[in-house]
Amino acid sequence: MAYRSYILVCGGTGCESSHADKIYQNLKNEIEANKLSEQVQVIKTGCFGFCEQGPIVKILPENTFYVQVKPEDAKELVDEHIIKGRPVERLIYSASDDKNRKSVIAEEKDISFYQKQYRIVLRNCGMIDPEVIEEYIARDGYAALEKVLFDMKPEQVIDELKKAGIRGRGGAGFPTWMKWNFTKGATNSETKYVVCNADEGDPGAYMDRSTLEGDPHSVLEAMTIAGYTVGAQKGFIYIRAEYPLAISRLKIAIQQAKDMGLLGDNILGTDFSFDIEIRLGAGAFVCGEETALLASIEGKRGMPIPRPPFPATHGLWKKPTVINNVETYANIPMIILKGGDWFASIGTETSKGTKVFALTGKIKNSGLIEVPMGITLREIIYDIGGGIPNGRKFKAAQSGGPSGGVITEEFLDTPIDYENLAKLGSIMGSGGLIVMDEDDCMLDIAKFYLDFTVDESCGKCAPCRIGGKQLYGLLDKISQGNGELDDINKMEDISLAMQRASLCGLGQTAPNPVASTLRYFKDEYLEHITDKKCSAGVCKDLLQFNILKDKCVGCTVCARKCPVNAISGERKQPHEIDQNACIKCGECYEACKFQAITRG
Amino acid sequence: MAKLTLEELRKLRDNKKHEIQKRETDNKEIDVIVGMGTCGIAAGAKDALDAFIAEIDKHNLTNVRIKQTGCMGFCTYEPTVEVKVPDMPDTIYNNVSVDVAKLIVGNHLVRKQLVSEHVFDRPSVDIIENK
Ligand SMILES: Cc1cc2nc3c(=O)[nH]c(=O)nc-3n(C[C@H](O)[C@H](O)[C@H](O)COP(=O)(O)O)c2cc1C
Numbered sequence: 001m002a003y004r005s006y007i008l009v010c011g012g013t014g015c016e017s018s019h020a021d022k023i024y025q026n027l028k029n030e031i032e033a034n035k036l037s038e039q040v041q042v043i044k045t046g047c048f049g050f051c052e053q054g055p056i057v058k059i060l061p062e063n064t065f066y067v068q069v070k071p072e073d074a075k076e077l078v079d080e081h082i083i084k085g086r087p088v089e090r091l092i093y094s095a096s097d098d099k100n101r102k103s104v105i106a107e108e109k110d111i112s113f114y115q116k117q118y119r120i121v122l123r124n125c126g127m128i129d130p131e132v133i134e135e136y137i138a139r140d141g142y143a144a145l146e147k148v149l150f151d152m153k154p155e156q157v158i159d160e161l162k163k164a165g166i167r168g169r170g171g172a173g174f175p176t177w178m179k180w181n182f183t184k185g186a187t188n189s190e191t192k193y194v195v196c197n198a199d200e201g202d203p204g205a206y207m208d209r210s211t212l213e214g215d216p217h218s219v220l221e222a223m224t225i226a227g228y229t230v231g232a233q234k235g236f237i238y239i240r241a242e243y244p245l246a247i248s249r250l251k252i253a254i255q256q257a258k259d260m261g262l263l264g265d266n267i268l269g270t271d272f273s274f275d276i277e278i279r280l281g282a283g284a285f286v287c288g289e290e291t292a293l294l295a296s297i298e299g300k301r302g303m304p305i306p307r308p309p310f311p312a313t314h315g316l317w318k319k320p321t322v323i324n325n326v327e328t329y330a331n332i333p334m335i336i337l338k339g340g341d342w343f344a345s346i347g348t349e350t351s352k353g354t355k356v357f358a359l360t361g362k363i364k365n366s367g368l369i370e371v372p373m374g375i376t377l378r379e380i381i382y383d384i385g386g387g388i389p390n391g392r393k394f395k396a397a398q399s400g401g402p403s404g405g406v407i408t409e410e411f412l413d414t415p416i417d418y419e420n421l422a423k424l425g426s427i428m429g430s431g432g433l434i435v436m437d438e439d440d441c442m443l444d445i446a447k448f449y450l451d452f453t454v455d456e457s458c459g460k461c462a463p464c465r466i467g468g469k470q471l472y473g474l475l476d477k478i479s480q481g482n483g484e485l486d487d488i489n490k491m492e493d494i495s496l497a498m499q500r501a502s503l504c505g506l507g508q509t510a511p512n513p514v515a516s517t518l519r520y521f522k523d524e525y526l527e528h529i530t531d532k533k534c535s536a537g538v539c540k541d542l543l544q545f546n547i548l549k550d551k552c553v554g555c556t557v558c559a560r561k562c563p564v565n566a567i568s569g570e571r572k573q574p575h576e577i578d579q580n581a582c583i584k585c586g587e588c589y590e591a592c593k594f595q596a597i598t599r600g
Numbered sequence: 601m602a603k604l605t606l607e608e609l610r611k612l613r614d615n616k617k618h619e620i621q622k623r624e625t626d627n628k629e630i631d632v633i634v635g636m637g638t639c640g641i642a643a644g645a646k647d648a649l650d651a652f653i654a655e656i657d658k659h660n661l662t663n664v665r666i667k668q669t670g671c672m673g674f675c676t677y678e679p680t681v682e683v684k685v686p687d688m689p690d691t692i693y694n695n696v697s698v699d700v701a702k703l704i705v706g707n708h709l710v711r712k713q714l715v716s717e718h719v720f721d722r723p724s725v726d727i728i729e730n731k
Pocket residue numbers: 167168169170171172173174197198199200201202285286287288289290291323324325326328329430504505506
């Protein structure tokens with residue numbers, strides 16, 4: 001059957017939470033009511049990445065990109081766009097802020113957000129219905145598995161990965177071919193395993209979730225290829241239970257692949273058999289660490305164990321185990337199909353291919369982006385992200401989550417790859433990218449991450465358990481205005497001890513946000529310590545609001561706004577703030593139209 | 601569903617590929633734009649549209665986008681259809697019936713020949729722009 005038009009409705013978590021499902025249902029009903037079901041297909045896809053502007057609806061062949069659609073817009077979309085052929089202008093992404101400065105931008109390719117992106121991992125997200133295996137197959141799905149099973153020896157697969165130069169996307173950036181090769185060569189056991197790490201614990205990150213929601217088969221296919229390559233027959237996907245949509249799509253995908261003989265016994269009639277099971281994690285950050293994750297799959301408490309031996313030879317139940325991140329896997333079918341050389345042609349000398357980032361924080365277009373390695377932060381923030389909202393000034397961006405660090409303005413033009421980020425004192429990490437502006441206090445940012453890692457530390461080893469707490473305590477002390485100059489030295493000492501002596505990556509990297517902010521924003525720390533000031537206006541204990549007598553006209557607005565009645569004064573007379581009663585909420589500061597209130 | 605053999609998987613992919621390629625908009629260079637204003641629909645534009653979809657499918661043309669537009673302003677000549685093929689002049693056809701639609705696909709799109717009897721003289725461009 002041939003369709004004339006396609007209506008793609010985003011079914012990612014972001015859009016689903018703003019009623020994308022209802023939009024999908026309403027559109028389907030409208031199409032049916034107009035007897036257009038034979039001509040127009042309504043499809044629910046994965047995340048388009050432009051979640052900021054969601055829910056997203058895209059209509060083909062015109063390629064019209066509708067944003068912020070509501071369920072009640074379905075009728076107008078069908079009546080106007082589908083039946084009369086007139087785009088519904090009011091729902092088209094209006095680009096008054098977009099650098100392309102057209103009044104309305106109808107097509108995806110004209111939106112700055114998409115122009116610098118390059119999609120390998122997200123190639124099918126927003127393109128296919130992730131719950132229909134045929135759609136994946138039609139986009140060359142399972143063609144890589146076919147090629148591997150019928151035309152390639154395991155060594156050749158490894159060669160291809162080596163040529164591609166792909167490195168792990170889960171954090172550390174270890175060359176994938178080496179891992180696979182270790183496990184393939186392991187002779188300590190016949191039984192081997194393939195594991196997918198979908199724990200995704202970084203605050204603010206949702207790359208893996210979106211990939212699994214939008215294109216689950218790409219990960220299944222890659223894991224099966226890994227199984228064939230290393231000689232494993234069983235795979236596990238470890239995913240956090242907080243990802244219900246991704247889990248349900250994975251379950252559907254696994255069932256469909258089994259039904260078609262693309263998973264299970266004798267895949268495609270060969271004598272290779274491979275099965276995949278889902279294991280749910282409870283969402284502890286430390287369970288993303290590979291040894292803790294494997295322990296958790298085994299049914300033990302998710303605590304790291306010292307390496308070596310590495311999982312590649314002594315992993316799940318001490319058997320050789322390949323463990324890779326979701327995004328690493330999602331690249332693999334394309335590498336097999338298009339060749340390692342093709343993949344290696346994208347990116348920088350040491351970092352090949354693309355990287356998916358979840359762009360959040362003080363940025364106009366937050367969302368999920370996939371960019372070639374080597375792109376600069378400036379391009380990501382200003383060209384794709386549309387810059388900083390409300391005319392504020394960029395201060396720094398945090399990559400690598402709680403294990404990473406900040407990248408500052410002077411490095412906006414550094415090409416992003418594993419090595420360069422490490423040189424700057426951050427890491428690539430799994431792809432969380434949080435943008436901060438002048439209203440963010442760097443000490444507070446470090447405190448936020450330390451709070452997170454202290455909370456998530458499993459407590460097994462002392463440097464992490466005690467060091468983290470001490471570090472947090474010092475940050476807290478400084479933020480309250482009780483800091484001393486020597487605290488900085490103390491923090492440096494504790495950081496060093498944690499980095500050197502912690503058992504796993506969590507403790508080893510937990511001081512990074514402190515080290516990194518100290519490196520680039522020492523002034524800000526000193527300001528807190530010696531001047532007892534927080535110029536970003538974040539650390540409440542250091543804040544004081546005052547009314548300038550000569551500027552105050554006595555309009556009484558602030559007094560009425562103040563939630564604790566800390567402001568007093570007669571009409572048309574200068575007002576005053578009772579510092580003992582003030583809770584530093586800043587309501588008065590925002591409310592005064594005469595710039596009579598100072599913050600400092 | 602029964603388990604697939606290699607051949608069956610390939611066949612399934614080939615069948616579905618054709619369908620899913622229609623969703624891609626990048627490498628489509630031919631536009632067929634059907635006027636679907638009230639007058640066009642009354643004159644049978646919907647049948648013409650269906651005929652285009654079926655014919656294009658039959659000829660396995662994957663580089664065609666079928667679009668619709670509102671009334672083109674030539675109400676007495678409806679259904680009108682504009683065809684844009686690279687390296688050929690943009691052409692408007694009038695009174696496009698199901699049969700004419702088939703001719704347009706077979707001649708204009710496939711053999712790159714205009715279906716002269718049904719070409720509607722296009723008003724010169726500046727008239728349209730000054731309108
Ligand atoms: C505390 C901690 C948390 C981690 N969380 C994740 C995670 O959520 N997802 C992930 O893929 N890797 C995570 N890792 C990295 C894994 O240990 C491991 O390196 C990765 O799964 C290997 O896959 P890759 O080579 O494809 O990157 C974490 C590491 C540490 C130390």
